[in-house]
Amino acid sequence: MNQPVILLGSGGHAKVLLDSLRRREFDVLGVVDPARTKGDDWLGCTVLGGDAAVEAYLPDRVVLVNGLGSLPRDQGGRSRVWQHFHSKGYRFLTLVHPAALLADDVALAEGVQVMAGAIIQAGTVIAKSCIVNTGAIVEHDCRIGHSVHIAPGAVLCGGVTLGDAVHVGAGATLIQDIRVGAGSIIGAGSVVTRDVAARQIVYPARSQIQDLLR
Numbered sequence: 365m366n367q368p369v370i371l372l373g374s375g376g377h378a379k380v381l382l383d384s385l386r387r388r389e390f391d392v393l394g395v396v397d398p399a400r401t402k403g404d405d406w407l408g409c410t411v412l413g414g415d416a417a418v419e420a421y422l423p424d425r426v427v428l429v430n431g432l433g434s435l436p437r438d439q440g441g442r443s444r445v446w447q448h449f450h451s452k453g454y455r456f457l458t459l460v461h462p463a464a465l466l467a468d469d470v471a472l473a474e475g476v477q478v479m480a481g482a483i484i485q486a487g488t489v490i491a492k493s494c495i496v497n498t499g500a501i502v503e504h505d506c507r508i509g510h511s512v513h514i515a516p517g518a519v520l521c522g523g524v525t526l527g528d529a530v531h532v533g534a535g536a537t538l539i540q541d542i543r544v545g546a547g548s549i550i551g552a553g554s555v556v557t558r559d560v561a562a563r564q565i566v567y568p569a570r571s572q573i574q575d576l577l578r
């Protein structure tokens with residue numbers, strides 16, 4: 365029997381997670397968002413109030429889902445929510461969409477979220493609070509640090525290592541055995557063929573637009 369769930373946040377990322385939760389038949393008690401009015405309906409969920417509303421439930425009676433998304437230069441809200449509720453004894457759900465495909469020995473830590481169509485291959489280990497977003501591919505034997513976001517359609521070839529809080533942009537490709545240091549950003553569409561140190565930003569080649577002469 366699954367524990368009842370409280371969803372934190374009600375933006376785009378939360379909306380996608382809510383769909384996952386329903387497909388996995390979790391009992392969603394409600395959504396917490398200080399920007400909404402307590403008692404309102406949000407996509408069929410009751411708005412419970414702001415952060416304090418969670419504390420009406422004992423930490424061992426509910427599990428939280430972190431619905432705050434993670435942008436390349438703004439992971440603040442997501443980690444703040446994690447720290448705040450963890451320090452009070454609450455735990456975060458590890459949630460895998462039923463249409464994701466994971467090898468049997470993949471290890472997912474607390475709070476990892478794997479979205480529809482993602483594929484994670486054998487021997488990969490993913491630390492707490494990461495997002496493996498829609499249609500991303502994480503090949504065999506990757507090591508992923510905590511709070512990493514692998515955005516939609518990104519591809520990590522075998523043996524890639526990502527430090528904590530790395531953002532891999534949508535559609536980026538990292539070839540085999542690449543290592544990326546903590547806090548770095550891989551721009552959407554990049555092809556990464558060399559290691560990246562910590563706190564770097566990788567920009568890909570850009571499309572050139574010009575008049576069609578004919």
Ligand SMILES: CC(C)(COP(=O)(O)OP(=O)(O)OC[C@H]1O[C@@H](n2cnc3c(N)ncnc32)[C@H](O)[C@@H]1OP(=O)(O)O)[C@@H](O)C(=O)NCCC(=O)NCCS
Nearest residue numbers: 436515516532533534549550551552553566567568569570
């Ligand atoms: C790499 C990235 C973080 C750059 O952000 P930034 O430094 O704030 O860059 P800016 O938006 O100021 O753009 C600077 C220039 O680089 C270009 N650029 C930025 N990102 C680019 C990308 N991924 N591919 C090609 N060109 C890019 C911009 O068009 C702009 O060009 P201009 O100066 O000619 O106008 C960002 O564009 C990116 O790729 N983010 C990933 C988004 C993502 O994964 N979203 C998933 C959410 S689920």
